[in-house]
Amino acid sequence: MLANKLSHNIKTISFFVTILILAIVPIIVKSPYYLDLIIVTIVYAVMAMTFIILLKTGLVSLGLAVFWGLGAYTSAILVMKLGLSFWIGLPAGAIVAGLFAFVLSPFLLKSGGITFLLLNAVLGLLFIVIIGNSTFLGMYTGINNIPEVDPIKLPFLPVIEFVSKIPYYYLGLILLIVIVLVVSAFNATKIGKAWTAIGLKPRLAESIGINVYRYRMYAFVLASAIAGLIGAFWAHYEGFIQPNGFNMWMTNYFQLYAILGGIGHGIAGPLLGAAIMKFFPEMIRFTQQLGNIITGVLLILLILFLPRGILSLFDKKRKFGEGFIFIRNWAKSSFTINRKEVKK
């Protein structure tokens, strides 16, 4: 009981300490280039979190970037064509993406699993060609010169202008904290418990009276709304959007960030994975053209020898030396075509 309480307190304390550390980052990091990398990392980490929310209910999505792009386009259109403020565009992006997911869920979630995956993939392709062929949405060249975030005017305080990277960083950080709190709140309730149950075994969950379709729909709508919210922020931060920026490879990269960090860790995993994948190619910039090759080789090595992500190194159940045994077996069995060696 005491240990339980203590671990809960440690979790809360570490959450606040992390926020404090992140809040003083702009004081230490002066270079706008690195601040830009950090903001991009936050956006990508949030997208990887939405992937984990879906994965928790046993759904693998290849169309996350669609909802991301939907939020971005909604906000950009509302601000540019209707002249509304960004502070309306931001929630509107989330609401439109969430509603779109809600409307589509009867079609997508009908039988779950592979159908969901394939239909999502088709949705991803459809999104790009529809926007690419619509003059209102700016064809394949996309929308340029999206206005920056409207200044915040608070009484008794100086006006916050969004001209440098620092206000954007704090806005991104606040969005990240809100999203993390919302996701944690969902995970703590009955809905989160139902998600875990469905993820473990959908049939079994159904047999004990959990409405699999409904809880999966909640997860899908929540993930899409989060993606739309961060997409709206992304559109105004970048200043331009184009349909090919929301293609399937982006979704693929989000999955990669999540798995790199560790699927078992819904919040720390994506942040770590996205940070590594964003900063590592920059660190090895001296090898310019070899950068992608090194990244690819590292990914393959990671999935071979550390399949549950980097954070699984800190899991308690892990035995020491597991990786070395696997490396030995890998070297032994790679060059034999022997039917006895098939490991199940």
Next chain:
Amino acid sequence: MDIYGQLFFNGLAIGLVYVMLCSGMVLIQSVNQIIFIAFGQFYTIGAFLTWIGVDKLNFPYFAALAFGVAISFILGALTYLLILRHIQFKQGKFLATLIASTGLMLVLQQGSLLVFGTLPQSIPPIFKGTLNFWGITANIDKMTVIAMGIIITLFLFFFYEKSRIGRGMRATSFSPEIAEMHGINTNLIFLVTLGVGTAMAGVAGGIIAPTYGIDPQMGASVVWTIMAMTMVGGPDSLLGALAGGLIVGQILSFGQFYIGGMVQVVLFVIIAIILFFKPNGLLGRGIDIGVE
């Protein structure tokens, strides 16, 4: 009549290239039961190795094509031996293979940019001239694409249905455990399947090189379209790949002429409708890629 014939002819040529690509993808999807998104890069590699063979090493075209196909086969087999073999039987294999093939995709994409350069290339047509029949102006080069497409597809079907290894593939795609119980070396079957699948991508790349031109990004851009096409016929049915490739080729050829760029929207809507009512595709049996 003329214009319909011409459009049909063009659609047939591009459709048969898609058939070759789709059947390679379908083999990998149905036997290995994974989604292999590095597949597009083997298409690039086959095309550029053919170009290197013709342009740099002065091979005759068909020798260069064989060279490209052989290297594609070897690369695919090595992929199985070094990477996929160790992860495709485990829990959560879907995500593991997806990430491993993303890594492979990055390596092959950047590697082919380094080795082959970043410029679009083309090799001189093998046969020059045109034929006129039934009101169609047929480029002999496109006729070569059609003829080779038909020959290679027939050969693949013969291999899959009649040969010993092909029988092993069908048994393994049905159930690896039961196939193994009946004395099939499933490890060898998985290896050969991945090799044959990537070799099909390589041969498709080599065949389009003289007619349509090649560029280093073509593999990355085509892979999701191939996946969508395999969904039409069924992700695990070779006959479905034939149907899917031909249907999509015709839709693209006719649609491009009548409605322009919107043809892709129509195509994907059709695919979505087919998938909604028949999740396994028109002819598919349903694969278990371990999503759940």
